[in-house]
Amino acid sequence: MNAIDLKSILNFSAFRPEPDDPSASWKKRFPSEKTVFFGIGRAALSWRGIGRGSHLGEVELVRADPKEILAQSSEHIKPLAEQGWCSISLNTRYVISLETNLSRRTGSEDMLKSNPRSVLGGRYERGKRYALTHNPETNSSILLTFDEDQTRKTEGLFTEAGFRVGRICCGAYELLKHALAETNTKKGSENPVSNFYIICCEGAVCALVQDQDRWVELRSRTDVYEDDPTPITDLLAPFHSRLGPEIGITLACDEPVAGLTDRLATVFQGRTVSDLSKPALLANLMLQN
Amino acid sequence: MQLLEHPIDDFKSERKDIMPPLPVVLRLVPLLFYCSIAVAVILSSLFAIQLKLAVQKRDNHKSQTGSITAQTQAARSERTSLETEINKARDIQNWVAGSRPLQPLIAAITRSMGPSSSIVDLRLDRDADNPSQIKMGLRIGTDSTKQLDITVDKITAMNFRTFSPTQTLGRGELDYKVTLMLQDPLREQTLETPQ
Numbered sequence: 001m002n003a004i005d006l007k008s009i010l011n012f013s014a015f016r017p018e019p020d021d022p023s024a025s026w027k028k029r030f031p032s033e034k035t036v037f038f039g040i041g042r043a044a045l046s047w048r049g050i051g052r053g054s055h056l057g058e059v060e061l062v063r064a065d066p067k068e069i070l071a072q073s074s075e076h077i078k079p080l081a082e083q084g085w086c087s088i089s090l091n092t093r094y095v096i097s098l099e100t101n102l103s104r105r106t107g108s109e110d111m112l113k114s115n116p117r118s119v120l121g122g123r124y125e126r127g128k129r130y131a132l133t134h135n136p137e138t139n140s141s142i143l144l145t146f147d148e149d150q151t152r153k154t155e156g157l158f159t160e161a162g163f164r165v166g167r168i169c170c171g172a173y174e175l176l177k178h179a180l181a182e183t184n185t186k187k188g189s190e191n192p193v194s195n196f197y198i199i200c201c202e203g204a205v206c207a208l209v210q211d212q213d214r215w216v217e218l219r220s221r222t223d224v225y226e227d228d229p230t231p232i233t234d235l236l237a238p239f240h241s242r243l244g245p246e247i248g249i250t251l252a253c254d255e256p257v258a259g260l261t262d263r264l265a266t267v268f269q270g271r272t273v274s275d276l277s278k279p280a281l282l283a284n285l286m287l288q289n
Numbered sequence: 290m291q292l293l294e295h296p297i298d299d300f301k302s303e304r305k306d307i308m309p310p311l312p313v314v315l316r317l318v319p320l321l322f323y324c325s326i327a328v329a330v331i332l333s334s335l336f337a338i339q340l341k342l343a344v345q346k347r348d349n350h351k352s353q354t355g356s357i358t359a360q361t362q363a364a365r366s367e368r369t370s371l372e373t374e375i376n377k378a379r380d381i382q383n384w385v386a387g388s389r390p391l392q393p394l395i396a397a398i399t400r401s402m403g404p405s406s407s408i409v410d411l412r413l414d415r416d417a418d419n420p421s422q423i424k425m426g427l428r429i430g431t432d433s434t435k436q437l438d439i440t441v442d443k444i445t446a447m448n449f450r451t452f453s454p455t456q457t458l459g460r461g462e463l464d465y466k467v468t469l470m471l472q473d474p475l476r477e478q479t480l481e482t483p484q
Binding site: 024 | 299304308
């Protein structure tokens with residue numbers, strides 16, 4: 001035991017998860033430390049300070065190349081994070097797809113990180129990182145594929161700017177998981193749920209059709225919209241004819257998009273629109289989980 | 290179908306040496322450490338206060354002892370001076386007692402002489418160191434010691450006690466030497482009462 005270990009015991013940090021421990025929630029890692037959340041799009045960077053006691057600050061968004069924004073604004077952003085720790089929602093260069101018959105053996109989640117080939121089989125590609133969400137009622141799974149190079153570059157970019165990366169995640173994927181968890185709450189197949197999930201995060205849009213608990217179709221696109229929600233409805237309009245009449249719409253956006261609910265109601269006439277969007281929804285999810 | 294909220298999937302390059310947090314129970318270790326520091330500080334403060342009070346008390350005692358010693362010293366010196374005064378007074382008393390007029394004694398000795406006796410020489414000496422005693426030297430012109438007995442009776446009647454008497458008879462003269470001491474009747478009474 002050296003002096004650093006002793007210090008960490010005396011200031012109780014040894015009893016908290018390490019700042020870059022992916023198994024612990026952000027709130028537990030930094031219970032009384034200021035950190036910052038970043039959201040990265042292809043041509044946009046947003047950030048939000050998390051104060052002591054996990055108080056969310058105001059979000060700031062700049063539409064330009066994230067690398068340039070970081071180079072210019074890092075000195076302005078750094079004071080938001082005491083030790084420089086940040087969490088990144090990376091919303092570009094990823095693919096969310098619907099897969100079937102993937103391995104669900106015990107420990108497959110850990111294996112997905114250490115040996116993804118054993119879980120994904122022929123779907124495995126070198127230089128990618130994966131995350132999986134299985135449908136408990138069917139053999140389908142939602143697979144998130146991230147470009148390893150992109151994550152490394154992102155880490156390097158933020159490290160160069162003087163930040164310490166505690167987490168890199170995909171905001172759209174996390175919002176999709178959240179929307180699924182919010183709507184699929186009853187065990188078993190007695191009360192099957194049908195929904196058309198629309199996820200919007202930092203310009204990325206993901207749409208999943210769930211019919212009687214079965215995941216039927218999934219579309220995911222990045223950098224679709226900026227402020228105007230029209231591209232979202234244009235992208236999703238073709239689904240209207242393919243959806244069953246009883247299927248409602250569940251919308252989840254990282255920040256409420258002005259006018260999107262109305263436009264969806266117009267495009268998807270006759271369907272109920274349930275909006276899970278809340279201010280700082282993604283930031284809250286990243287904080288709590 | 291039920292889907293539970295899962296932890297966020299992290300794509301950051303994982304560090305291999307990440308340690309899990311220590312068990313919550315072990316929080317007692319730093320807590321006890323801080324408690325012991327707090328107790329040590331409190332006890333040290335108490336001891337410091339006690340020490341300060343004790344030193345103050347000791348100084349007070351020292352100053353009290355000093356003042357009492359000074360008082361004792363003053364009383365002793367006063368006693369010494371009183372004793373000196375008493376001794377001086379006793380000397381004066383002795384002197385006064387010893388310096389009573391000797392005329393009645395001389396008159397009694399003279400009157401004790403019979404028709405056939407005469408006083409050849411009478412000498413009365415009083416020592417300055419012991420004035421209560423009178424050394425008497427008496428030479429009587431007589432042929433017998435009868436006159437001496439009469440004279441000694443007269444002297445005794447005058448409340449004088451005789452000590453160390455010596456007498457020498459020769460050539461019709463009797464040489465008698467004695468130490469006389471005035472007998473204080475009050476003192477005699479005091480001495481006699483316990484008996």
